[in-house]
Amino acid sequence: MTEASSSKGACEHSVVVYNLCVQCGAIVEGTGVSLPYIHKNIRMNQDEISRLGDSDMRALQRQRKLCLVLDLDHTLLNTTFLIDMREDEEYLRSYADSFQDVSAGNLFMLESMMTKLRPFVHSFLKEVIRHQKSLDVVLGKESSVLILDDTKDMWPKHKDNLIVIERYQFFASSCKQYGYKYQSRSLMKSDESEPDGDSIERNA
Ligand SMILES: [Mg+2]
Ligand SMILES: [Zn+2]
Known part of the structure; x- marks a missing residue:
């Protein structure tokens, strides 16, 4: 890993299944966080996980x-x-x-x-x-x-x-x-x- 940007993989999208970006189909290997309780071959980048988590939590707290x-x-x-x-x-x-x-x-x-x-x-x-x-x-x-x-x-x-x-x-x-x-x-x-x-x- 030479540059931080290379950890993003072949595109800027967030979700990868079987090493393929679900949005553009680019091959993205070895990056992101795996989510085995959803699917054993799905990975999502940490920024997107945090963003989803924060917005879910805000909604839950609003509705108590x-x-x-x-x-x-x-x-x-x-x-x-x-x-x-x-x-x-x-x-x-x-x-x-x-x-x-x-x-x-x-x-x-x-x-x-x-x-x-x-x-x-x-x-x-x-x-x-x-x-x-x-x-x-x-x-x-x-x-x-x-x-x-x-x-x-x-x-x-x-x-x-x-x-x-x-x-x-x-x-x-x-x-x-x-x-x-x-x-x-x-x-x-x-x-x-x-x-x-x-x-x-x-x-x-
Ligand atoms: Mg069980
Ligand atoms: Zn992509």
């Missing part, structure tokens, strides 16, 4: 709102590849819900995947939106974000903003992935109970 970040897998739902399903989980296929009315279903089959929503996800999301006023607070920039996730590894700089939720492992492939010895809920043909759901709300 918190930003709530919800993780998906093992927090709100659990997904498995169909090829990773065990023979004794195959019975689930016949329980798959239709996409016609997603708000009524809990188990969905995509081309190569099956996804199970955590019990009470529908009501949790409804409650969060309905009671959004209870999240209203006046806070500084750092504390305007609340994160709900089953793993803290993704958020090393946001420990104070993080609520770590008990990992939701419905499918056997998930238990295997984490080296858990006990049977998955799919094999026990059971699910988290209402008291478990209550504890999620209490912790939040």
Whole structure:
């Protein structure tokens, strides 16, 4: 790196995916900050990240709102590849819900995947939106974000903003992935109970 300007890459734009600028298509290598929780091959330059962060925070503070970040897998739902399903989980296929009315279903089959929503996800999301006023607070920039996730590894700089939720492992492939010895809920043909759901709300 000989000059500061060379760190900007081939153009002056801000977002790069797979080393290509999303605005002009220039090849931009090795610059910017990667954002793996959005996409593993996206990078954005630091000035743009700061600018977006500041304007988001100003808007949140004006409205006296918190930003709530919800993780998906093992927090709100659990997904498995169909090829990773065990023979004794195959019975689930016949329980798959239709996409016609997603708000009524809990188990969905995509081309190569099956996804199970955590019990009470529908009501949790409804409650969060309905009671959004209870999240209203006046806070500084750092504390305007609340994160709900089953793993803290993704958020090393946001420990104070993080609520770590008990990992939701419905499918056997998930238990295997984490080296858990006990049977998955799919094999026990059971699910988290209402008291478990209550504890999620209490912790939040
Ligand atoms: Mg997760
Ligand atoms: Zn560009």
